[in-house]
Amino acid sequence: MSETKSNNGALVKVEGVEKVFHRGSEDIHVLADLNLQIPNGEFLALMGPSGSGKSTLLNLIGGLDTPTRGTVTIAGERIDQLSGRKLSAWRARHVGFVFQLYNLMPTLTAERNVELPLLLTHLNKAERRKHVETALAVVGLSHRAKHYPRTLSGGEQQRVGIARGIVTDPTLLLCDEPTGDLDRKAGDEILSLLQGLNREHGKTIVMVTHDPHASARASRTVYLNKGQLSSEPVK
16 A cells, blocks of 8 residues: 555545556556545655656646546545546646646746636636736746746746746645756745745645755655655655
8 A cells, every 4th residue: 555644634635546558458557556645735745766657646636637546536526536627627726737847838928828727717807917916926026927938037937837827826736847947046946936835825735856855845755656655765
């Protein structure tokens, strides 16, 4: 059995999860009988070697994929039972994503990039503008709102990515190698920002990383190897 954090009030519950991908006649077992609980307000780092299933687990928690077996429950809702439009609507309400390569639209300004998730909501233009202004202020980029990605540094682009991730005030912020494309100084600034979102704004964050320097900023680190979780580093 994989490592489980005991907490009956956990925000995230992954129970007995298996994930199998099919490649031709071959079955690739990525996650095996995996259990994980994440309390509300935790900053969790997920580490492990390449190919260990970290991004797969993140995608399951974020509703981008469904398990082959087992259950994924977020805030009391079984998201593994949702499909199609319901799952898309759930993601729009509850999950913010931050990517290693920012994934910004180059033809849109910072503020328009941040606004994109809000286009899936029922907010009017004035309400969307207020949310965007708040998110950019939180990441310290109000003065760069009108700038295009090509005029921003890597660290600034990632701040825009984080603003986009939090603009809907999501239940979960899921970060996949958020400092992987940055130098140490810019990476440290992003990690400090994530810590602030966790400690000062109460955001629950799950961060995939290869970097022990990054994982040290989290409140807890778990390690994934061969589809199993452990509280100890992989040897």
